[in-house]
Amino acid sequence: MADDDLLRRRAVLPIGTVMNLTTLTARQIRYFEEQGLVKPLRNAGNHRMYSLNDVDSLIGIVNERRSGMSLADIKRxxxxxxxxxxxxxxxxxxxxxxxxxxxxxxxxxxxxxxxx
Amino acid sequence: MADDDLLRRRAVLPIGTVMNLTTLTARQIRYFEEQGLVKPLRNAGNHRMYSLNDVDSLIGIVNERRSGMSLADIKRxxxxxxxxxxxxxxxxxxxxxxxxxxxxxxxxxxxxxxxx
DNA sequence: TCAATATGTTAGATTATCTGACATCCGCAA
DNA sequence: TTGCGGATGTCAGATAATCTAACATATTGA
Incomplete structure (x- = not known):
């Protein structure tokens, strides 16, 4: 828990990058936010900015859904x-x-x- | 040398993110590319895409310049x-x-x- | 000082992202 | 079967981010 963690918490990735890294569509990522599963920050231009931790979390969701869990399950x-x-x-x-x-x-x- | 390395080589970061992580301006980053110090890929929309390795490299350049090296020195x-x-x-x-x-x-x- | 290096700034064009709305698809319960 | 809720696609119109090319302006070294 140190420098590396700080880096992983920094919200610096726009949604396009997150799409690339997670195989999710922008629509899906925004919907997951609506459901409270991620909470990206906003930059000065109102664009969502994600951290590497957010990306990990979203990849986790992708995997959990592959194994049959619904979004409601994951949320719970x-x-x-x-x-x-x-x-x-x-x-x-x-x-x-x-x-x-x-x-x-x-x-x-x-x-x-x-x-x- | 495995999955992690692959991730670090993936060109997924737009120039705005690189600016954030390196404290460089877009102008500087593009100039360094002109000088052959980084070679970002381009996405379908012709935007430069950088890898985490690129970011490390650029941070290295920033530090080397802080210690008095010219770009020519660094290039060499x-x-x-x-x-x-x-x-x-x-x-x-x-x-x-x-x-x-x-x-x-x-x-x-x-x-x-x-x-x- | 002069030339080369390094960076700022601007304009005009293109791409990326935003919000909000409506459409669609699918599984499941009445 | 019908209909509802969950999940995603798609579209339009607006704003932000990035691109190239060019010119301006420091900054530096011989």
Whole structure:
């Protein structure tokens, strides 16, 4: 989790590039956005800009659909995953807060990095 | 050297994305092409398409210039490198050919992979 | 200083993307 | 069968991105 991750999160790819990399049509990609499965940013000219992580996610969707899942199924699974990871983040935040109450603001949590 | 490399060689990035990732202007990127420092492909609409390797190369140029090198210097160095690597490729090809003459077409070279 | 290098800027043309709407196709339940 | 919801195609009109070619303007090195 470092420089590479930052790069993968950077929204720099226009939809044409994403079409190339995912085999999806622009229509499909926009529809998936409508369904909340990707959330591209917009550049100054209002064009959607995607990250490499978005591309990975879309390729994942393509594969899941190949194996028979409907968009609704995929949506449900992903919301579940997001919920779980945000639960985990909430637990970590609570743990760190309790730690800081006991030991002051001097340092970081004893569990290593505060964010994973 | 596998899937990842193929991905890095794929020309999928329009010049706007390359501008973002390299801090170069479109004018500069096209000028570097004029000087033979990058060779983007063209899509069906005649727009230049760059690979991640191209982006790396351009970032390298930016850094080399920051450290005082002129474009001519950089060009010279890169041609040298290309020459060396193609020499190496030629040596490997010759080696493999000689090996096949002696041992037939059955298998690959005893040096491991035929291409590095 | 002069010539070569490197970059900016502009105009006009073409391609890419945007939104919104309507059409189509398909699987499934009533 | 009929009809509905999900998924995708397609179109028109508008705006943004990119292209080429040319000229202008620094910047640099002998």
């Amino acid at each position: 699974v992903r919301q579940h995953q997001r919920q779980q990871t945000s639960d985990a983040a909430a637990r970590r935040a609570l743990r760190d807060e309790l730690f800081n109450q006991r030991f002051g603001q001097s340092g970081s949590s004893p569990y290593g990095q505060n964010f994973h | 160095v890169r041609q040298h490198q290309r020459q060396q690597t193609s020499d190496a490729a030629a040596r490997r090809a010759l080696r493999d050919e000689l090996f096949n003459q002696r041992f037939g077409q059955s298998g690959s070279s005893p040096y491991g992979q035929n291409f590095h």
